[in-house]
Amino acid sequence: MKLNHLAEMIEKNNENSIEIEANSLEDALKRGADSLKTSIINLDYEIIEKGKKGFLGLGKKNFVVRIWKTGEIDLGIINQSLANQEAEREEIELNLPRDGEGKVKIKRSGVFLKVIPPKNGGVPAELKAIENLLFKRGIHHFDRRQVKDILKKSDESWVKIGEWVPNPEYDSKITISVAADEMEASITMSAPIYSGRTLEPEEIINALESEGVKYGILYDKIREIADDEIVNIPIVVAQGIPPKHGRDSEIAYKFKTGFETGPLFDKEEEVVDYRELNRVQNVLAGQIIAEKIPAGRGEYGRTVKNKVIEARDGKDYLFRVGKNVRLSEDGFTAYAQKDGQVFLSGGELVVREIYEVRGDLDYNVGNIDFVGTVIIHGDVKENFLIKAAGDVFIVGSFYRSEIIAQGKVIAKGGIKGGKIKAGRSIYSKYIDNANLEAGLDVIASEEIMNCDIKASGRVICITGKGGIIGGRVIAALQIIAKKLGAESYTGTLLEAGVDPSIKLKLSELEKEKKTMDEKFDTLLTSLERIETEKKEQGLSPKKEKILKKMIAARMVYSKKLAFIEDKIKKLSIYLSNLENKGSISSRYITYPGVKVTIKNAEMEIKNEYKSVTFKYSAGHIVPSKYEFNELDKEIRQEIRKLKDREKG
Numbered sequence: 001m002k003l004n005h006l007a008e009m010i011e012k013n014n015e016n017s018i019e020i021e022a023n024s025l026e027d028a029l030k031r032g033a034d035s036l037k038t039s040i041i042n043l044d045y046e047i048i049e050k051g052k053k054g055f056l057g058l059g060k061k062n063f064v065v066r067i068w069k070t071g072e073i074d075l076g077i078i079n080q081s082l083a084n085q086e087a088e089r090e091e092i093e094l095n096l097p098r099d100g101e102g103k104v105k106i107k108r109s110g111v112f113l114k115v116i117p118p119k120n121g122g123v124p125a126e127l128k129a130i131e132n133l134l135f136k137r138g139i140h141h142f143d144r145r146q147v148k149d150i151l152k153k154s155d156e157s158w159v160k161i162g163e164w165v166p167n168p169e170y171d172s173k174i175t176i177s178v179a180a181d182e183m184e185a186s187i188t189m190s191a192p193i194y195s196g197r198t199l200e201p202e203e204i205i206n207a208l209e210s211e212g213v214k215y216g217i218l219y220d221k222i223r224e225i226a227d228d229e230i231v232n233i234p235i236v237v238a239q240g241i242p243p244k245h246g247r248d249s250e251i252a253y254k255f256k257t258g259f260e261t262g263p264l265f266d267k268e269e270e271v272v273d274y275r276e277l278n279r280v281q282n283v284l285a286g287q288i289i290a291e292k293i294p295a296g297r298g299e300y301g302r303t304v305k306n307k308v309i310e311a312r313d314g315k316d317y318l319f320r321v322g323k324n325v326r327l328s329e330d331g332f333t334a335y336a337q338k339d340g341q342v343f344l345s346g347g348e349l350v351v352r353e354i355y356e357v358r359g360d361l362d363y364n365v366g367n368i369d370f371v372g373t374v375i376i377h378g379d380v381k382e383n384f385l386i387k388a389a390g391d392v393f394i395v396g397s398f399y400r401s402e403i404i405a406q407g408k409v410i411a412k413g414g415i416k417g418g419k420i421k422a423g424r425s426i427y428s429k430y431i432d433n434a435n436l437e438a439g440l441d442v443i444a445s446e447e448i449m450n451c452d453i454k455a456s457g458r459v460i461c462i463t464g465k466g467g468i469i470g471g472r473v474i475a476a477l478q479i480i481a482k483k484l485g486a487e488s489y490t491g492t493l494l495e496a497g498v499d500p501s502i503k504l505k506l507s508e509l510e511k512e513k514k515t516m517d518e519k520f521d522t523l524l525t526s527l528e529r530i531e532t533e534k535k536e537q538g539l540s541p542k543k544e545k546i547l548k549k550m551i552a553a554r555m556v557y558s559k560k561l562a563f564i565e566d567k568i569k570k571l572s573i574y575l576s577n578l579e580n581k582g583s584i585s586s587r588y589i590t591y592p593g594v595k596v597t598i599k600n601a602e603m604e605i606k607n608e609y610k611s612v613t614f615k616y617s618a619g620h621i622v623p624s625k626y627e628f629n630e631l632d633k634e635i636r637q638e639i640r641k642l643k644d645r646e647k648g
Contacts, residue, residue, distance in 0.1 A: 032067035100125035117154035138195025170196025182303035243301035246314030324351035485591030497582020
């Protein structure tokens with residue numbers, strides 16, 4: 001179907017007027033040209049609704065445009081717009097037929113013609129149609145044989161067929177519009193009439209410069225307007241650069257500055273653990289805890305008329321640091337000076353070596369894992385965990401929870417159930433049904449009942465009721481109490497003269513030594529065999545390498561075994577010395593039902609003993625008179641100091 005036939009059909013069906021909604025007027029006209037199978041140069045339009053750009057996507061509104069042909073239908077053959085080119089590509093992809101056509105371009109350098117061949121079975125362009133096209137553009141003097149040759153080739157190349165005859169009154173004209181803030185300039189180029197021509201890119205640029213538009217010119221867009229003869233559409237051809245104000249300085253904290261985290265979700269159990277609130281922000285000495293991002297310099301802008309738009313520099317805010325925090329020499333990096341908890345206090349960055357809970361440890365606080373000392377001003381409720389690299393001090397009581405501390409643990413109100421492991425001593429008012437392990441002493445000011453206790457120092461209970469009743473108590477040095485056992489003959493296991501932690505360590509070392517001895521024996525056997533082979537027949541290069549590795553391994557094993565044996569010897573001597581120091585004493589009474597063990601000797605108490613000390617001698621346990629008056633005085637002073645500290 002030829003293009004003029006298509007135009008007639010459109011007019012007959014009253015479809016030469018359509019409404020298009022698009023992001024811009026330019027886009028609407030391109031789509032209109034595509035729909036009406038013509039060039040933009042042949043269109044006229046009416047804006048029904050004007051679009052808006054909006055701000056950051058807000059308030060954006062599309063253009064609604066009514067578009068129709070101007071009546072110069074044949075001009076659609078003259079110039080193909082970008083929209084038509086896109087439509088053509090789409091038609092080819094859909095295997096739709098497209099008729100051949102001619103195009104004319106009039107420039108200062110001459111009159112040019114090209115012929116586009118038909119596509120997908122379309123009808124070739126005819127000589128008469130090409131001649132009529134030239135006549136309608138006011139081109140009457142041309143070589144007919146040359147036109148025939150161009151038509152025959154139909155290779156879509158522009159061929160000059162004549163010289164340009166100036167007709168300024170018929171040429172395109174441009175209107176230049178500069179925005180009020182001079183950040184944008186646009187042009188609207190009118191369509192040429194009859195034998196007129198569209199403007200060259202250089203002419204458009206000169207016109208802009210004559211209006212003072214000298215900056216941000218979009219040269220590619222101008223070439224597109226000229227080459228594709230985009231007319232009657234306002235198109236932006238110059239854009240200014242807005243100023244970039246400098247960013248204010250910022251502090252990038254390397255920790256959470258508030259309670260952003262919530263309960264921890266256990267993926268394996270698929271439940272939420274409301275004890276794990278992750279509120280403690282631990283830092284270590286030397287750790288970077290915050291960095292200052294410096295304020296940025298502003299970058300000035302320019303209008304399309306090349307006017308400078310000033311920009312402000314960012315504000316510089318102070319980097320405030322407080323206790324246990326130091327700034328780098330340049331003032332941009334903050335380091336923790338101590339292990340502890342980092343947080344902001346009144347806008348100041350501080351590190352505290354103590355983590356305090358102003359009340360009970362419950363679901364409002366959650367589990368605690370801290371690199372310093374922890375103070376609980378209330379009780380520790382059931383089923384919580386405290387880990388501390390320092391001490392743990394509880395003003396109230398401890399109920400069936402767990403503590404792991406590298407320092408000492410003090411439970412002023414008492415310990416009721418649960419598990420405590422301390423690197424140093426454990427102090428409490430009373431200890432009931434608990435599992436305790438101390439690197440030094442376990443001291444109770446009232447009573448110890450039904451507990452499993454291991455202490456690398458002493459277990460002491462000589463004030464208040466002063467009784468150790470039930471359970472199992474092991475101390476490396478001494479067990480000292482007012483009373484041992486109970487009138488009801490409650491089973492009570494007491495052991496001294498053996499450090500449980502050292503005993504465990506010694507056992508582990510002996511197992512390690514045994515394993516290494518076996519491996520070392522195997523190595524020596526293999527080494528002997530390969531050395532014999534070397535003497536008798538020599539070794540290949542590969543076996544020589546193996547031999548060297550085996551000799552090196554022998555040296556490593558020898559040194560490591562010597563180190564382990566030395567440690568075993570020292571620990572054994574330490575445990576042996578404990579035999580003479582180990583003792584179990586009751587200031588007032590020891591009841592039947594108590595079983596006393598010192599080293600490997602055992603003694604079951606079947607009769608009451610008053611004011612007695614049990615010691616190890618020649619493989620037996622020997623009861624003797626209680627004689628620890630000086631020790632009593634020392635322990636009482638220690639407990640008094642502890643109570644004074646608790647009051648403070």
